[in-house]
Amino acid sequence: MLYKKEWPLLIFLVPGLLFMMVFLYVPFLENIKNSFYNMTAVVKMPGTDWKFIGWENYKRMFTDPDVRTALINSVKMMVLTVIFEVGIAFVLAVLVSQIKRLQQLFRTVYFFPVVISATAIGLMFKLFYNYNGGMLNQILEFFGAAPVNWLSPELAFLMVCIPTLWSYIGFYFVILLTGLSDIPDDVYEAASIDGCSRFMQVFYITLPMMKPVFFTSVTLAVTGALKVFDLPWVMVPNGAPQGVTHFLGTYMYQQSFGLNDYDYGSTLAVLIVVLGIAVSRGIGYLTDDPEERKERKAKRMQKKALKTAGKGAA
Numbered sequence: 001m002l003y004k005k006e007w008p009l010l011i012f013l014v015p016g017l018l019f020m021m022v023f024l025y026v027p028f029l030e031n032i033k034n035s036f037y038n039m040t041a042v043v044k045m046p047g048t049d050w051k052f053i054g055w056e057n058y059k060r061m062f063t064d065p066d067v068r069t070a071l072i073n074s075v076k077m078m079v080l081t082v083i084f085e086v087g088i089a090f091v092l093a094v095l096v097s098q099i100k101r102l103q104q105l106f107r108t109v110y111f112f113p114v115v116i117s118a119t120a121i122g123l124m125f126k127l128f129y130n131y132n133g134g135m136l137n138q139i140l141e142f143f144g145a146a147p148v149n150w151l152s153p154e155l156a157f158l159m160v161c162i163p164t165l166w167s168y169i170g171f172y173f174v175i176l177l178t179g180l181s182d183i184p185d186d187v188y189e190a191a192s193i194d195g196c197s198r199f200m201q202v203f204y205i206t207l208p209m210m211k212p213v214f215f216t217s218v219t220l221a222v223t224g225a226l227k228v229f230d231l232p233w234v235m236v237p238n239g240a241p242q243g244v245t246h247f248l249g250t251y252m253y254q255q256s257f258g259l260n261d262y263d264y265g266s267t268l269a270v271l272i273v274v275l276g277i278a279v280s281r282g283i284g285y286l287t288d289d290p291e292e293r294k295e296r297k298a299k300r301m302q303k304k305a306l307k308t309a310g311k312g313a314a
């Protein structure tokens with residue numbers, strides 16, 4: 001062990017744990033409790049009582065067509081983040097890793113959209129998509145084509161996804177490029193001597209050796225897609241048009257603070273958290289090495305057997 005005494009570590013761990021308890025776990029438990037009551041305000045005032053309604057909000061949630069739309073859109077976004085955010089970021093990271101002189105420049109250029117506020121990006125793309133005088137329609141009119149309603153019910157979801165995906169490619173690019181830099185150059189040199197092309201090196205060397213980093217990026221991308229809110233809300237508030245662009249985060253916000261339906265918003269928040277935990281656990285199980293899983297299981301069984309034998313001897 002790096003530290004022989006554990007109590008100094010507790011001095012640094014306890015404040016962080018208390019902070020998370022107060023501002024994360026306790027509010028979440030309170031949120032679960034609120035989902036079973038008919039809330040008349042954000043905070044329960046002294047002398048007021050909230051009516052207990054049991055599972056009514058959850059029954060409503062499973063029959064709400066807007067929840068179905070938001071859930072489908074969130075699942076689509078999860079798939080798109082893996083394909084485009086992580087996929088494009090990986091391709092860019094592999095290409096930039098081959099460059100030595102301008103690597104820092106490319107890091108800065110690709111990471112720059114992450115630094116920009118999501119509100120600013122949303123407003124910028126909203127101006128691009130504007131029917132009257134928007135940049136895209138100006139380009140179409142320049143070539144003699146008719147203007148397009150880019151935020152129509154048929155195109156709105158795609159138009160919202162484009163800036164959402166673009167803004168986070170640089171984040172995963174930096175993570176994957178850092179993982180690539182940890183692979184020794186000797187491995188690639190040996191593969192080149194054996195006649196392995198650079199393209200095949202990606203499949204036989206890069207991907208296997210970057211598996212932990214790659215799947216960490218996938219987990220972050222998928223769970224982040226469940227929580228997407230700010231950029232779609234700026235571009236198409238309230239799921240406009242006709243509620244087709246709702247995500248779970250935007251629909252929860254609309255119900256909680258737009259319609260003041262706080263208890264139903266709490267129910268939607270519980271759904272988002274449960275889905276996030278389930279998805280992250282599912283990805284962890286699918287990406288886990290079966291051999292390592294068997295070894296951990298064998299060690300647990302061995303420890304259990306030793307404890308049982310110790311108790312029997314006592």
